[in-house]
Amino acid sequence: MPVATMQGREIHVDEEGFLTDPSEWDEELAKQLATNIGIELTDRHYEVLRFARDDAAEQGETPTLRRMQAVGGFPTKELFQLFPKKPAKKLSYVAGLQKPVGCV
Amino acid sequence: MRRLLVLGAGTAGTMVVNKLRPLLSADEWEITIVDSSEEHHYQPGYLFVPFGTYRPDEIVKPRGRLITRGVRQVTGVIDEVAPDEHLVRLEDGTELPYDQLVIATGTHPVPEETPGLAEPESKERGVHSFYTLEDAVALRDAMEAFDGGRLVVNLVELPIKCPVAPLEFAFLAEAWLRERGLRDDTEVTYVTPLDGAFTKPLAARELGGMFEERGIELEADFMLERVDLDDKQLVSFDEREVPFDLLVTVPINMGAAYVARSGLGDELNHVKVDQHTFLADGYDDIFALGDAANLPTSKAGSVAHFAVDVFVENLLRHIDGRPMNHRFDGHANCFIESGDGKAMLLDFNYDTEPLLGAFPLPSVGPLKLLAESEANHWGKLAFRWIYWHVLLPGRPLPLSASMSMLGKQRPASGDGADAGASGTDHDLQEVSL
Numbered sequence: 001m002p003v004a005t006m007q008g009r010e011i012h013v014d015e016e017g018f019l020t021d022p023s024e025w026d027e028e029l030a031k032q033l034a035t036n037i038g039i040e041l042t043d044r045h046y047e048v049l050r051f052a053r054d055d056a057a058e059q060g061e062t063p064t065l066r067r068m069q070a071v072g073g074f075p076t077k078e079l080f081q082l083f084p085k086k087p088a089k090k091l092s093y094v095a096g097l098q099k100p101v102g103c104v
Numbered sequence: 105m106r107r108l109l110v111l112g113a114g115t116a117g118t119m120v121v122n123k124l125r126p127l128l129s130a131d132e133w134e135i136t137i138v139d140s141s142e143e144h145h146y147q148p149g150y151l152f153v154p155f156g157t158y159r160p161d162e163i164v165k166p167r168g169r170l171i172t173r174g175v176r177q178v179t180g181v182i183d184e185v186a187p188d189e190h191l192v193r194l195e196d197g198t199e200l201p202y203d204q205l206v207i208a209t210g211t212h213p214v215p216e217e218t219p220g221l222a223e224p225e226s227k228e229r230g231v232h233s234f235y236t237l238e239d240a241v242a243l244r245d246a247m248e249a250f251d252g253g254r255l256v257v258n259l260v261e262l263p264i265k266c267p268v269a270p271l272e273f274a275f276l277a278e279a280w281l282r283e284r285g286l287r288d289d290t291e292v293t294y295v296t297p298l299d300g301a302f303t304k305p306l307a308a309r310e311l312g313g314m315f316e317e318r319g320i321e322l323e324a325d326f327m328l329e330r331v332d333l334d335d336k337q338l339v340s341f342d343e344r345e346v347p348f349d350l351l352v353t354v355p356i357n358m359g360a361a362y363v364a365r366s367g368l369g370d371e372l373n374h375v376k377v378d379q380h381t382f383l384a385d386g387y388d389d390i391f392a393l394g395d396a397a398n399l400p401t402s403k404a405g406s407v408a409h410f411a412v413d414v415f416v417e418n419l420l421r422h423i424d425g426r427p428m429n430h431r432f433d434g435h436a437n438c439f440i441e442s443g444d445g446k447a448m449l450l451d452f453n454y455d456t457e458p459l460l461g462a463f464p465l466p467s468v469g470p471l472k473l474l475a476e477s478e479a480n481h482w483g484k485l486a487f488r489w490i491y492w493h494v495l496l497p498g499r500p501l502p503l504s505a506s507m508s509m510l511g512k513q514r515p516a517s518g519d520g521a522d523a524g525a526s527g528t529d530h531d532l533q534e535v536s537l
Contacts, residue, residue, distance in 0.1 A: 015305060017535035036535045060379060060454075061400040065297070065327055066261050066356070070371035076327060080342045086325045089299050089537050101303040103267045103402040103436065104311070104450055104458055 006032055018093055022053070025096030033094045041094075045082055048074055049095045062097045064088070106133050106423070109192060109202035111182055113139035113167050115147075115496070116394025116408040117208035121175045122498035123416050136176040136200060138192070142167050145237055146491055148405065151269055151441070153240035154247050154352075155280055160237055163488070170496050182209070185366035187387060204389050204423065206415075207363065207375050211265050211395040211403055212236075215355040218260055220331025222355075229333040230350050234273065235265075235357075246350060247280075252289030253349030255281070258338060260328050261297055263372075264357045265395050265403040268450070270294075271301060272441040273352060278318045279443030293321040295338060295346055300324050304457040306515060310474050314442065328353075357403070359396050374398035379454070380431040382415055388422075391415065401434035401454055409495060410435040413505035435507040437463075439484035447480035449473050453507040461512040466502045470511060 004011045007029060012020045017036070019025055030049055034041045041049075051072040055063045065088050068074045076087075083090035092099045108124065110117045121137050128135065149163030171177055180194040191201040213235040215221035221231060227242055234240040257274040264270075274294050281287040294301055294315065301315055301322055302308040315322055327341045331351065338346040359373035368375050368384055375392035376385040379399050384390040392398075393415055394408035401407055411432055418428035434454030439447045449471050450458040462470035471480055494501055 016537075037537050059398075059400065064261060067371055076329075076341050080327075085342060086299065086537055088297065088327075089325065093535070093537055099303070100262065100298060102262065102298055103438075103452070104271075104302055104304055104307040104440070 016099070018099055019096040022056070022096050025053070029096070030094050033096070037090055037093065039083065039090070039094065042082075045094075048072070048079065048082060048091060052091060052095045052097060056095075056097050062092045062095075062100050064100060105131075106203040107201060108133055108135045108204050108206070109200055110135070110137045110206045110208060111185075111192065112207070112209035112394075112396065113137050113141075113144065113171065113177075114208060114210050114394065115405045115491075116210075116396075116412060117206070118144065118167075118170055118496050119409065119412045119498055120206055120208065120393060120415065122172045122496065123412065124419070125172045125174050127416070127420060130174055134176065135174070136178060137171060138178045138180060138182065138194070138200065139167060140179070140181045142179055144170050144496075146488055148266065148491075149488060150234050150237060150240045151266075151272055151276070153237070154234055154243040154273075155276055156244060158488075160241060164237070165492065170492075172497070182360065182362045183365075184362050185368060185390070187366070187368075187390060190389065202389070204419065205391070207368070207384070207390065207392040207396050208394050208408075209360040209363070209396050211263075211357040211359050211372075211374065213239075213264075213355040214358045215353075217356045217358075218328060218330065220333050221260075221353060223333060225333060226331075230336060230348060231331060231333070232350065232352050233355060234269075234352065235354055243352065247277075250286070250350055252286050254291045254293065254347055256293045256295055256338065256346060256348035256351045257353075258295040258326075258328065258351065259297070259354040260356050263374075263403055264354050266438075267402050267404075268438060268440045270296075270352075270354050274320055275314070275318065275443040276441055277352070278320060291321065292319070293323055293346060293348075295323040295326045295328070297327050298324065306460065307458055307474060310460065311448075318443070357395075363396070368392075370398050372398075379434070381418055381428045382411065382432070383428075391419075399432075399434065402436045402438070404436055404438055405491070405495075406437040407435070409501070410437075410503075410505040433506050435505060437503065439480055439487070441481065441484060442476050445481050446476040446478055447484050448476050449480045449483070451507060451512070456507060456509075459512040459515065464511050473512065 004013050011024050065076050069076050079087040088100045143164050144167045146163040149158045152158040183193045183195045185192050191199050232243040234243050259270045281290050302311050329341045363369040363373045377392045377397045382391045395403040414430045414432045417430045437451045441447045452458045460474045463473050
């Protein structure tokens with residue numbers, strides 16, 4: 001499994017660059033992860049990321065966009081503005097979570 | 105007399121009562137099962153109805169005969185669970201008290217959640233599904249009349265029950281179009297909210313070529329906002345459009361509405377449970393099994409089967425006041441039809457993605473994992489008989505409730521699975537999402 005060095009420490013990631021250990025994530029790292037995919041984080045982004053991380057820790061899986069809207073109160077349209085084109089994938093990448101997957 | 109009450113007589117509910125009745129003394133425990141329908145449907149069979157492989161009467165049986173003697177059967181619609189009163193109310197006013205409650209009312213497609221999917225004119229505008237028997241029959245008729253054009257297969261959002269079914273439908277439809285001589289006149293497109301048809305690393309590597317080989321187009325990262333019935337197209341939240349002549353969609357799946365009314369559900373009305381014991385959050389006398397529970401694994405009959413095995417052991421301890429010491433690992437096992445008389449087999453759990461290798465099965469022989477074979481296809485078709493005659497009656501199947509690594513190939517380092525750190529440097533600047 002690949003290891004990336006960011007901000008002076010080793011971060012475990014998968015082939016696509018997603019963190020494989022959510023505990024290696026912090027809000028500073030999020031800034032760099034966002035920069036990697038061309039996003040500059042605002043306060044609103046951080047609200048989204050914090051909810052997604054708390055929810056994933058509780059539920060054992062990354063929240064779907066529907067859950068982000070229904071439980072987190074983040075409208076899907078807005079998530080498309082904050083994380084253009086691929087909000088589900090991009091927000092999980094920046095949040096240090098597994099991307100949403102099917103069973104295969 | 106103590107009372108075990110089971111809500112829902114589908115795969116999980118039927119197995120639970122059939123397994124527990126012989127294990128609980130009839131003098132001590134009354135077992136009651138409630139369902140709104142007097143029919144039991146073999147739901148994996150819905151997939152085959154549109155292609156004419158199964159007739160509806162081959163996948164439906166009267167519920168009464170599938171449930172063992174000594175279990176009281178009640179037909180009725182559930183209004184609410186009242187946990188403080190330890191009873192369930194039906195819409196006709198009946199009150200059913202319980203000492204232990206099992207919620208097994210499954211999950212169901214809710215097309216009304218997406219504009220365009222459930223309008224009066226949806227079907228005549230080519231909007232179809234196969235997640236209920238009625239829909240599967242209507243789709244069969246629409247396919248009979250189909251003479252080429254754009255066939256679009258879509259899933260709206262996860263989780264759905266039998267999450268591989270839309271993939272299987274795409275593969276079966278592509279083969280069916282070839283048989284009918286319609287393939288050259290038909291564009292087949294698979295539209296998914298995920299980032300690909302296959303999302304787990306090994307599956308993506310091993311099976312990623314299946315779409316190209318079959319000429320199936322992929323529209324990934326597509327979040328369906330609505331279906332435009334006038335122009336016959338799917339419209340996403342970011343205003344992408346995919347036109348269709350025949351749409352086969354899997355609507356959002358939700359648990360029963362009474363779950364929400366009773367304060368037991370998540371945002372999709374799936375019961376919030378402990379993922380290893382199925383005990384509902386905050387209660388010690390309410391469990392949820394099968395698709396009704398919010399487990400982070402596939403909603404599928406195989407999961408219900410393995411979960412019931414664990415649950416039965418645990419319940420016998422729980423009612424004696426002993427700790428539940430069996431832990432469910434999320435084991436799932438399923439066949440994926442790939443068309444042309446072949447299928448693939450998957451076996452996985454909460455922690456292990458579907459791997460390559462061989463799946464040992466006593467007296468049948470090993471089946472190939474994560475690869476196509478004819479034997480897997482025959483296994484899938486044989487499963488209907490096994491379902492009625494072995495699984496539902498609660499007879500033992502030679503399958504362990506916990507996933508086994510026997511026969512599976514552990515992925516080599518760098519295969520993307522849990523292979524351990526190899527120390528490869530990875531330049532995060534190259535990430536492109």
